Amino acid sequence: MKLEEVRKEIDQIDEQMLNLFLRRMDAAAQVARIKAQTGQPIYNQRREQEILDEVTKKAGAYAAPAKILFQTMMDVSRALQHNLLGGGKELREQIEHADAAPLRERVDAVIACPGTKGSFSSLAAKNLFPDSTLAFYPRFYDVFDAVKKGEATFGVVPVENSTAGSVEEVYDLLLKHRFFIAGEEMLPIDHCLCGVPGATLSSIRRIYSHPQGLNQCRGIIDACSAEAVACDNTAIAADLVAKERDPANAAICSAQAAQKNGLVILKKPAQDIGGNTTRFIVISRTLIIEPEADKISLSFSLPHVTGSLHRILSRFAACGLNLTKIESRPMENSRFEYLFYLDFTGSARAKDTLSLLCALSGDLPEFTFLGNYAARRESGETADI
Ligand SMILES: O=C(O)C(=O)Cc1ccccc1
Numbered sequence: 001m002k003l004e005e006v007r008k009e010i011d012q013i014d015e016q017m018l019n020l021f022l023r024r025m026d027a028a029a030q031v032a033r034i035k036a037q038t039g040q041p042i043y044n045q046r047r048e049q050e051i052l053d054e055v056t057k058k059a060g061a062y063a064a065p066a067k068i069l070f071q072t073m074m075d076v077s078r079a080l081q082h083n084l085l086g087g088g089k090e091l092r093e094q095i096e097h098a099d100a101a102p103l104r105e106r107v108d109a110v111i112a113c114p115g116t117k118g119s120f121s122s123l124a125a126k127n128l129f130p131d132s133t134l135a136f137y138p139r140f141y142d143v144f145d146a147v148k149k150g151e152a153t154f155g156v157v158p159v160e161n162s163t164a165g166s167v168e169e170v171y172d173l174l175l176k177h178r179f180f181i182a183g184e185e186m187l188p189i190d191h192c193l194c195g196v197p198g199a200t201l202s203s204i205r206r207i208y209s210h211p212q213g214l215n216q217c218r219g220i221i222d223a224c225s226a227e228a229v230a231c232d233n234t235a236i237a238a239d240l241v242a243k244e245r246d247p248a249n250a251a252i253c254s255a256q257a258a259q260k261n262g263l264v265i266l267k268k269p270a271q272d273i274g275g276n277t278t279r280f281i282v283i284s285r286t287l288i289i290e291p292e293a294d295k296i297s298l299s300f301s302l303p304h305v306t307g308s309l310h311r312i313l314s315r316f317a318a319c320g321l322n323l324t325k326i327e328s329r330p331m332e333n334s335r336f337e338y339l340f341y342l343d344f345t346g347s348a349r350a351k352d353t354l355s356l357l358c359a360l361s362g363d364l365p366e367f368t369f370l371g372n373y374a375a376r377r378e379s380g381e382t383a384d385i
Pocket residue numbers: 114115118119120121122158161189210212213232233234235278
């Protein structure tokens with residue numbers, strides 16, 4: 001057979017398959033109606049397993065790809081059924097009625113920031129909320145607590161850095177509180193190594209900073225043969241060094257934190273790798289979706305079944321949504337079970353995306369829609385304090 005002839009045959013098979021697929025979807029829709037009348041759940045694990053076992057038995061050498069094909073068909077059928085039965089109704093209403101007022105215009109908002117004046121988080125907060133009031137809390141934990149108690153409208157916390165990676169503590173707090181993400185900021189981070197007047201690179205014995213700062217500046221810490229001492233925050237480290245007045249102490253912090261405390265800069269930039277950038281998020285108790293929102297965050301857990309993550313990701317890909325970040329964190333009180341945290345490009349207000357989110361909310365254990373917000377590129381600017 002010539003290539004042209006085989007292609008013709010494939011076209012004919014595809015046409016038949018498409019017709020059969022459409023008939024299968026119509027049948028799945030009828031099942032949804034019957035299940036609604038009889039009050040049966042959409043997901044019937046035993047029946048799905050029986051179908052897969054039968055396919056595997058009959059497909060011979062193609063057992064593995066046939067299983068993927070049938071599993072995917074059952075996934076999309078289930079999504080259709082969830083949508084027909086109004087699954088995820090609450091989520092749909094929440095998204096459709098989300099507050100759309102831009103963050104920058106919320107001048108009455110109080111923004112909880114970790115550390116003290118001059119912390120990198122506060123610089124990110126100033127970029128996001130130029131006219132709002134900042135309130136400082138020592139640790140990330142306290143920022144979440146302030147938002148929970150309503151002391152602050154929003155919180156701004158770092159989630160990942162281009163050199164040091166994810167800030168796991170913040171992911172754990174976010175997944176625990178299930179707050180919404182209302183915005184993000186990409187801040188270029190230029191660390192300063194600084195000490196009290198009179199301190200020099202050779203007088204330094206201890207270097208204080210947040211673990212993220214210490215991890216981003218390993219080279220200079222080793223070059224000074226100094227002890228790395230972890231603090232709650234880079235700006236708190238600068239306050240401490242100024243208070244102790246010991247030329248053996250130094251801090252890794254922002255230029256603003258150094259200046260505020262009258263410290264002298266011994267090395268800038270102090271980080272190991274150029275292009276050092278941290279991504280910060282805005283946490284909120286209420287759902288805010290700004291008009292230009294183009295990034296979606298969500299979390300869920302997955303059953304220990306082969307290919308379960310792949311199956312979910314392929315459903316996002318089918319909607320044209322691109323995965324930009326995935327993180328897995330151990331679940332509290334369950335050994336070796338994980339919560340997955342995902343970021344995608346996309347708008348929750350787009351019809352197909354909203355349908356997918358609603359279907360997943362009925363289908364996945366522990367599903368949480370964490371927000372839809374405007375993705376930031378690097379601004380190249382650090383705010384003044
Ligand atoms: O906000 C700060 O200053 C922190 O201590 C957290 C941090 C540390 C390093 C880079 C970005 C944020």
